[in-house]
Amino acid sequence: MTQSLARHLTTIAIFSATLAPITVAASVVQAADVNIYTSRQPELIQPVLDAFTKETGLSTATIFIDKGLEERVKAEGANSPADLVMTVDIGRLDAAKQAGIVQPVDSATLATNIPANFRDGAKDWFALTxxxxxxxxxxxxxxxxxxxxxxxxxxxxxxxxxxxxxxxxxxxxxxxxxxxxxxxxxxxxxxxxxxxxxxxxxxxxxxxxxxxxxxxxxxxxxxxxxxxxxxxxxxxxxxxxxxxxxxxxxxxxxxxxxxxVNISGVALAKNAPHKENAIKLMEFLSSDDAQKIYAELNYEYPVEPGIATSDLVKSFGxxxxxxxxxxxxxxxxxxxxxxxxxxxxxxxxxx
Missing domain, CATH: 3.40.190.10 (Periplasmic binding protein-like II)
Known part of the structure; x- marks a missing residue:
């Protein structure tokens, strides 16, 4: 275990007693290529993360934080292992921005795949579904x-x-x-x-x-x-x-x-230790393949234009x-x- 990862785990141990309860997957204690803090149930996003790993060879790890995500990342500061913040609701994404725990991403891929009304004007967060x-x-x-x-x-x-x-x-x-x-x-x-x-x-x-x-x-x-x-x-x-x-x-x-409409979305953590890999995942999440997986498995609407919804969702009108x-x-x-x-x-x- 590296000294850096040991410090991250120590931070987790220190703050878990005072911040919101968390569920840590076994893979989180390993050195993943992209670490994701998420308020979405991990099983909802795992299929698309698996597809990302299959395409790129980059591994991912998720930490599920139902409440207090912003406080946790802020408390961890520069030592935070978080690369990405994934959550639901425009309010949660805006809260992450207001808390100062995310940073802007200037990506032509994200700008092309995600309509302007589904991304932050300052490029601090991007809708996924x-x-x-x-x-x-x-x-x-x-x-x-x-x-x-x-x-x-x-x-x-x-x-x-x-x-x-x-x-x-x-x-x-x-x-x-x-x-x-x-x-x-x-x-x-x-x-x-x-x-x-x-x-x-x-x-x-x-x-x-x-x-x-x-x-x-x-x-x-x-x-x-x-x-x-x-x-x-x-x-x-x-x-x-x-x-x-x-x-x-x-x-x-x-x-x-x-x-x-409301959204689920993603933002790049302010102190992301694997920034380049994290941006690759953000871009993949906006791709045709990822948007199709979301649409079929979670009954959500893709934000990328032209991607079909599931047949069940079509029945809603x-x-x-x-x-x-x-x-x-x-x-x-x-x-x-x-x-x-x-x-x-x-x-x-x-x-």
Missing amino acids: ARGRVVYASKDRVDVAAIRYKDLADPKWKGRLCTRSGQHQYNIALIAAYIAHYGEDAARDWVKGLRDNLARRPEGGDRDQAKAIFAGECDIALGNTYYVGKMATNEKEPEQKDWAKAIQVIMPTFDNGLTH ALKSDTLALDEIAKHRATASEIVDELNYDGGPQS
Whole structure:
């Protein structure tokens, strides 16, 4: 073991007691060619990492950090073994940028493969996949083919809407997008309307909202598209297939006729010890081969234009992604969070 790697492992041991819990794969303690800190479950990204290793001969290692990723990398400082930060949600990527733990990447390959609205204007992070923030609607009790985000606050849905916590990153991103489109005052009125249309206090995850529709607790819900694919193909918990069968996916839109999307993404760590290899992996993740793997296995939308989605995802209907730049949405996240607290959204319906 090199002295450098020994210091990295010592750092891990020191901070594991005070920072978020982590799961360390056995390969992490070895000298990998690219070290990845990720808040995504490693099994979700392993197939594409295996493809990268097969093509380049470069090895990868992942450290899964569910919470406190930014704090951990910052605390490790110049001794951090992290080459890449991989996470979900524009908020998490922006948080990494604001924490000063990433650095810009000037890559013609990334600029060609990833549309401008799916990458940071300062080149600090890049989207890898997209997922629509859509409406789950009961097949039995909802007879509409189209809906606007504005419509979810219409009193006709009173007592019929379910969501997870308003403070969850996926909902904060949606509210931030609403602010970007319509302004803070309009967003506050919208969130108030959502709150008062709730069938119950917000709870659980997106799959739980589909479960609630299946159980008749509500008729519509907000959820990400890829969860529907995960439920529909879940062999370990087959009851989730029933939840998926109970709902239809409706692509809600802003006034521009486009749907809010969130992302998974990647950034180059500020002190990446294997910078050149890390950039090679970033470029591979934006390639045709990697984007196809993501699309087929994770039921996500490729961000590279021209890559087909899986057949199951196609069954949801066409996703016309909002063209609003994600870094513009990120600017409004703090205000979105304040609105959720101000209106006590998580307290449930209040009128």
